Amino acid sequence: MSEATPKFKITIDGHTVEVDPGTTILNAARLLGGDSVPPAMCYYTSLKGSGGKCRTCLVEVSKGSEKDPRPMPKLVASCSTTVMDGMEIKNKSSQRVLDARSGVVEMLLINHPLDCPICDQAGECHLQDLAYEHGKSNTRYEFERRTFEKLDIGEYIKLHMTRCILCYRCVYTANQLTDKREHGVLKRGDAAEIGTFIENNLTNDFIGNVIDVCPVGALTDKTFRFRSRVWYTKPMDVHRDCPTCSGKAVAWMIGDEVARVTARKDQFGEVKEFICNDCRFHKKEKSDWTIEGPRHIDRTSVISANHYELEIPKHTPLLNKA
DSSP states (O other), X not given: OOOOOOOEEEEETTEXXXXXXXXXXXXXXXXXXXXXXXXXXXXXXXXXXXXXXSOTTEEEEEEOOSSOOOOOSSOXXXXXXBOOTTOEEESTTOHHHHHHHHHHHHHHTSSOOSOTTTOTTTTSOHHHHHHHHHOOSXXXXXXXXXXXXXXXXXXXXXXXXXXXXXXXXXXXXXXXHSSSOOEEXXXXXXXXXXXXXXGOOOOOTXXXXXXXXXXXXXXXXXXXXXXXXXXXXXXXXXEOOOSSSOOEEEEEEETTEEEEEEOOBOTTSOBSSOOOHIIIIIXXXXXXXXXXXXXXXXXXXXXXXXXXXXXXXXOOHHHHHO
């Protein structure tokens, strides 16, 4: 029998974890959980080539390894830096990291509009969480912001380029999940934008997944647009027999009506099983699905504010008096 590969022992903010060689700092931190996990706006586990673009996951390596304990002179991107045995990393315990993260968030918000009150992504937006934790109350930017017209880039997809942070997730999703990518990043530098070739529509059977991977409200579902705030809905785990995809999804209910359908995401907001357009856009009847039960949403999320997981009591003292 072959010997088991020895694991690397690393420390993040004083917490120790053992991981396999080749593991990135970000994925090692996700094994620990809690405040040890750096935010990530562009990295996506299932998308090859993702990461290293948004710089929100920067961390400080205060000890390189047991063999070479020298610290790394600059902050490193945790999504693309692999661990070494004995490595020590500082995330929230480093003021350098917090200052750098605050600067990155300020840069991401330079052209981002204050759309949260009307944005469909509000309540489940990663940039909103980052701005709340690391953002400033005002801006130092004095120049004119970039603005774009809203575009229909598919029968069911609306593009708000003004909100886009150029994370490339939607491009990687279309490139790796579909047979033919029809959109990408056009132009370069501060003129770069997401777009399609001569404004073609995105028509692939799995292209709706670009909505799920978008960390902000740049790509939205036209069938759910302005229907409701997410915290007024009840997310339910559902499934159906689908010949195209796994059929496992989340139905966001308003009463007995299916307001929207999304893929199931893990605690880090990443889709594990992508769903087809038929499940996402066309199956909007309760009878189309087998309901498994309420979808657990992290207690820190505003989505859980309506306590949809609690059973409705059959009797209350007030009703009994009536």
